[in-house]
Amino acid sequence: xxxxxxxLTLAACASTEASTDDGSAAGSGGEEVTLSLVAYSTxxxxxxxIIAAFQETEAGQDVKFEQSYGASGDQxxxxxxxxxxxxxxxxxxxxxxxxxxxxMVDASWSSDENKGVITNSVVxxxxxxxxxxxxxxxxxxxxxxxxxxxxxxFSSGGARWNLMAxxxxxxxxxxxxxxxxxxxxxxxxxxxxxxxxxxxxxxxxSGGKGDVLISYENEAIFAQQNGEDLDYxxxxxxxxxxxxxxxxxTTKHPKEAKAFLDFVRxxxxxxxxxxxxxxxxxxxxxxxxxxFPEPAGLFTIADLGxxxxxxxxxxxxxxxxxxxxxxxLGVSTEK
Amino acid sequence: xxxxxxxTPAPPTxxxxxxxxxxxxxxxxxxxxxxxxxxxxxxxxxVVATSQENGLAGFWKAVTTPEASSTLKLxxxxxxxxxVINCLMGTMIAWLLVRDRLxxxxxxxxxxxLPFALPTIVAGLALLxxxxxxxxxxxxxxxxxLAVVVALLFVTLPFVVRTVQPVLLELDREMEQAAASxxxxxxxxxxxxxxxxxLPAMAAGTALSFARAVSEFGSTVLISGNLPxxxxxxxxxxxxxxxxxxxxxxxxxxxxxxxxxxxxxxxLDVLQRWGARRG
Numbered sequence: 001x002x003x004x005x006x007x008l009t010l011a012a013c014a015s016t017e018a019s020t021d022d023g024s025a026a027g028s029g030g031e032e033v034t035l036s037l038v039a040y041s042t043x044x045x046x047x048x049x050i051i052a053a054f055q056e057t058e059a060g061q062d063v064k065f066e067q068s069y070g071a072s073g074d075q076x077x078x079x080x081x082x083x084x085x086x087x088x089x090x091x092x093x094x095x096x097x098x099x100x101x102x103x104m105v106d107a108s109w110s111s112d113e114n115k116g117v118i119t120n121s122v123v124x125x126x127x128x129x130x131x132x133x134x135x136x137x138x139x140x141x142x143x144x145x146x147x148x149x150x151x152x153x154f155s156s157g158g159a160r161w162n163l164m165a166x167x168x169x170x171x172x173x174x175x176x177x178x179x180x181x182x183x184x185x186x187x188x189x190x191x192x193x194x195x196x197x198x199x200x201x202x203x204x205x206s207g208g209k210g211d212v213l214i215s216y217e218n219e220a221i222f223a224q225q226n227g228e229d230l231d232y233x234x235x236x237x238x239x240x241x242x243x244x245x246x247x248x249x250t251t252k253h254p255k256e257a258k259a260f261l262d263f264v265r266x267x268x269x270x271x272x273x274x275x276x277x278x279x280x281x282x283x284x285x286x287x288x289x290x291x292f293p294e295p296a297g298l299f300t301i302a303d304l305g306x307x308x309x310x311x312x313x314x315x316x317x318x319x320x321x322x323x324x325x326x327x328x329l330g331v332s333t334e335k
Numbered sequence: 336x337x338x339x340x341x342x343t344p345a346p347p348t349x350x351x352x353x354x355x356x357x358x359x360x361x362x363x364x365x366x367x368x369x370x371x372x373x374x375x376x377x378x379x380x381x382v383v384a385t386s387q388e389n390g391l392a393g394f395w396k397a398v399t400t401p402e403a404s405s406t407l408k409l410x411x412x413x414x415x416x417x418x419v420i421n422c423l424m425g426t427m428i429a430w431l432l433v434r435d436r437l438x439x440x441x442x443x444x445x446x447x448x449l450p451f452a453l454p455t456i457v458a459g460l461a462l463l464x465x466x467x468x469x470x471x472x473x474x475x476x477x478x479x480x481l482a483v484v485v486a487l488l489f490v491t492l493p494f495v496v497r498t499v500q501p502v503l504l505e506l507d508r509e510m511e512q513a514a515a516s517x518x519x520x521x522x523x524x525x526x527x528x529x530x531x532x533x534l535p536a537m538a539a540g541t542a543l544s545f546a547r548a549v550s551e552f553g554s555t556v557l558i559s560g561n562l563p564x565x566x567x568x569x570x571x572x573x574x575x576x577x578x579x580x581x582x583x584x585x586x587x588x589x590x591x592x593x594x595x596x597x598x599x600x601x602x603l604d605v606l607q608r609w610g611a612r613r614g
Contacts, residue, residue, distance in 0.1 A: 073578050074578075077580075098580075152561055152563075152575065154575045154578065154579060155561075155571070155574060155575045155578050156578065157578070191562075192478055192560060192562070193478050193560035193561070193562070194560065194561045194562055194563070194567075195560075195561065196556055196561065196571075196574070200557075207463065207467060207468060207469060208467070208468035208469040209467070209468045209477075209478070315579075317400070317402075317576075317579060317581065317584075318400070326402075326563045326564070327401050327402075327563075327564070329563075329564070330401065330405065330563055330564025330565065
């Protein structure tokens with residue numbers, strides 16, 4: 001009896017709450033719109049400023065934001081599984097492609113002049129302050145006794161940028177594909193710890209383990225801005241990290257979401273990104289005094305065949321190149 | 336359960352089945368079954384069902400890849416070792432807390448529950464700080480199999496202690512005094528009188544600590560270094576499979592862990608009954 005009464009009361013409360021919500025959302029002109037922003041973890045600080053700046057513009061006056069940040073792959077999977085999102089940003093293209101395949105992002109997301117990318121970065125080599133080991137480039141990482149920290153490429157999609165940067169750098173220097181694969185084998189043999197994510201790797205390195213950390217330039221700048229005693233080197237040949245963003249096709253507020261996307265591509269937002277260590281994609285954008293060196297041998301994932309081919313060749317869990325390397329290493333260390 | 340030595344046990348009688356009286360008991364049973372189903376049984380059934388997505392062949396393949404089998408070996412081996420250590424150390428700690436007049440006993444008693452209260456990531460971080468590269472004690476064991484065992488020992492500490500402690504508290508001292516008066520030494524008293532009584536509790540606690548160790552993620556992921564084929568545990572492997580959209584493969588390895596935990600629980604239950612019958 002008591003349980004029945006309790007359930008009825010709860011149901012009544014729930015329905016009145018729901019109706020009040022409906023009332024406030026479907027207002028007349030000048031109504032408040034809430035956009036749901038789902039992004040990967042590192043640009044959080046940048047977005048908080050960008051949202052504040054957007055809300056001061058005419059287009060953003062009545063727009064409120066619900067923000068969600070987390071690992072890129074996890075966020076992408078959450079949106080696919082039903083997490084409501086109006087604006088999404090990920091650290092690499094396959095996480096966006098997943099949503100395109102699920103029908104949640106229109107295939108035209110990458111049809112603008114920057115192919116849907118709103119920030120760039122590069123893979124950099126992070127060292128202790130003053131670079132005591134004298135690390136200048138990729139070849140220093142395969143020397144005997146050097147401990148390299150890089151995340152596990154199978155647990156974190158973003159971690160794959162690091163390995164492809166090392167591989168591609170070999171090709172850029174004129175070596176063959178087989179040499180590139182041998183380089184990856186030598187590199188992975190020098191890795192004592194494989195953390196779950198890039199941030200975890202940064203923690204491990206800051207905690208004292210390892211001589212060099214392979215990371216993204218924006219992570220290194222973030223660490224320095226937070227007082228870590230680190231230096232970083234942008235090698236001559238490295239990969240351009242491209243972070244895509246899009247408005248979902250399932251959004252209930254396409255006008256406001258598009259306005260936000262345009263703002264994010266605009267001068268003010270690009271400058272805020274630069275302040276947080278990201279390279280702006282807008283031509284001629286203010287880099288806020290940051291030093292973004294242009295490596296002579298800069299290449300992109302497209303130069304290596306695009307993500308689909310790279311994932312199939314290198315990271316396939318049965319016969320990917322990196323899978324094979326890990327297995328061989330495992331066998332030799334078990335002996 | 337406490338038979339005097341020399342007495343013959345009464346012949347076992349078949350338990351009489353009593354019909355459920357009234358709606359109250361039926362509703363109570365129904366509610367409990369519903370609750371268990373929703374919280375435990377249905378999600379576990381979903382895991383097993385997901386592992387069958389690619390059929391039995393797909394299941395076998397997912398479980399026998401070099402990566403999967405090495406992580407399973409490490410996890411089960413380390414958990415077994417940890418369970419055995421806990422069985423001994425947990426009983427010793429429970430004994431000290433109950434029987435010995437330790438100063439600061441209350442403090443240690445509260446300390447035992449700390450691994451329950453801490454989020455496992457925090458536990459991993461704490462262990463890494465003390466036993467990692469910048470260890471203040473000069474002990475650098477991080478990123479090794481030893482680190483995996485230490486992390487598991489930390490999180491499974493309370494299980495055996497907390498199951499054995501109440502049994503020791505309740506234990507009837509008269510039996511021990513009777514034995515002592517008949518000339519039994521401390522060792523005989525322990526092995527013939529005390530141990531059979533606490534064996535069920537020890538078995539239960541050991542089973543729990545094994546099951547807990549097999550599934551541990553937060554602390555091992557930080558301190559083990561996750562080197563494939565060396566220090567990567569099964570839960571991290573499952574996480575990797577999920578990250579690579581291989582849900583069926585992840586569910587397959589998870590099902591293996593479930594089965595192993597179940598086998599261990601059943602084995603310890605059998606051991607406990609055998610011990611009870613012998614005592």
